[in-house]
Amino acid sequence: MTRTAVLQAMLMLGLFLGAGSVSIAEEFIARAITVPETKAVFAQVRSRTIVPARARIGGTIQDVRVQEGDGVKTGQIVAVVVDEKIALELEAAEAGLKALQSQLVNARTELERVEQLVNRGSATQSRLDQVKTQFDVVTSQIVGAQAEMAAIEQRASEGDVLAPDNGRVLTVPVTKGSVILPGEEVARIASGQYFLRLAIPERHSAQLREGASVAVGSRGMNPMAEDDSEDRVGKIVKIYPEIKQGRVTADVEVEGLGDYFVNERTLVRVPVGERSVVAVPANAIATRHGVDYVRLVTRDGEQDVAVILGRKIDKAEPGLVEVLSGLRDGDRVLLP
Structure with missing residues (x-):
């Protein structure tokens, strides 16, 4: 066999082996999906009941045995009044x-x-x-x-002022030596289950439903942020019929809310409707020079298309990212 024939055989073998090692890329058909539309608002932590510990007789406060933040039991002595x-x-x-x-x-x-x-x-x-x-x-x-x-x-x-229920002391508006009258408040105690109370614009009142799930985000978050880092989910248990200052009031029960801070503000996302979006897997997006691209399969071959991304669609389809512009329903997206 001549040297030229040997070289041609080796070249053909290399081309054959190289062609066998090429993997076929997967395709993803971009489809419009329906996702819940949410409204980000701040809710306040409330206690179901706040009861006062009142003096039964008039006189002078001889001893105050609790302070703000203390947990109390039913019948525990809060203060002592002496006449x-x-x-x-x-x-x-x-x-x-x-x-x-x-x-x-x-x-x-x-x-x-x-x-x-x-x-x-x-x-x-x-x-x-x-x-x-x-x-x-x-x-x-x-x-x-x-x-x-x-x-x-x-x-x-009856000079012993007793806690009316189990709970946590919110305020103690008296001090030792204060003169009080019968029935005057000595301490305020949050005795009920803690929940969230929110107020949402009345234009969303028709979309509110009792039993709907509410995403509870981390405390102190920016209400305009598009971050879904919530770690708890609550449920709307009551919607009040009276609209105050153009807002609808609703109560949300959340497990693990705690029993210490009252009136603490917490970011929540309330479902107020649904919308249709086009989404693609996160691994289909490539970022070059600050611009996001998606590779499409068209009649003319593969083509990179610049897109504008929205939020992650973790609730409806895990792993998908919303595409605001650049894609249409039915586009063939090439996955790496």
Whole structure:
């Protein structure tokens, strides 16, 4: 075999092997898909119920046992109110009770003596009836004095301001030494389940639905950002019929919302409708010199087309990116 023939054979073999190693690129047909349209708003963390711990008697705050942020249990002492007049009334009641008890001893002694005289015939029955009546009167007075003393002791015990429910203390508007009246607020306690309350423009009211899912984003996010980095999903549980200042109010329940901060603002995305978009896989996009390109398969062969991208469509089709311009429904996109 001549040298020329050997070279030609080696060239043909190389071309054959090279052709066998070429992989066929995959194609993706760009189709219009329907994705939910969301509205980014800030919602506030609220407590289902906020109850006040009120003083039951008037007086002076002797001790404050909680501060803002403390967790409390039902019946826990929040503060102690002291009324010095109650102590004086209690002393007077005790003195009056002792005096009546002394009168009772004398009445009992007199009753026993008259009964003995009646038995010997030295006293009349009317005298016995009179002494017995006096004994009964003193006995009744002692019962009344004991009841009055118990009422004063109950008033003294009501100086303990108790937490009405389990929860967290939001505010304590009093300090030690403050003078308060009966029924005045000593502390405010968030005792209910925490939820989100949001207000959305009334033009979206027709699209709001109870039970709809709401994406809860990270705290402090820019409401204009197109970032879907939410880590929790809530559910609309109540839509209020009254529109205030052109906004519809709704409540959203979210698991893991916490039980500390109240009125904290949190970014949420509320579904307000649907829209049709054209999307392609993220790996089909190539960026050169700051411009995004997608390679299409056309009648004239492969062609790079500049596109403008939108948001990631993670909810409807994971891994897809919205294309705002540059593609049409049905275009054949070449994947690497």
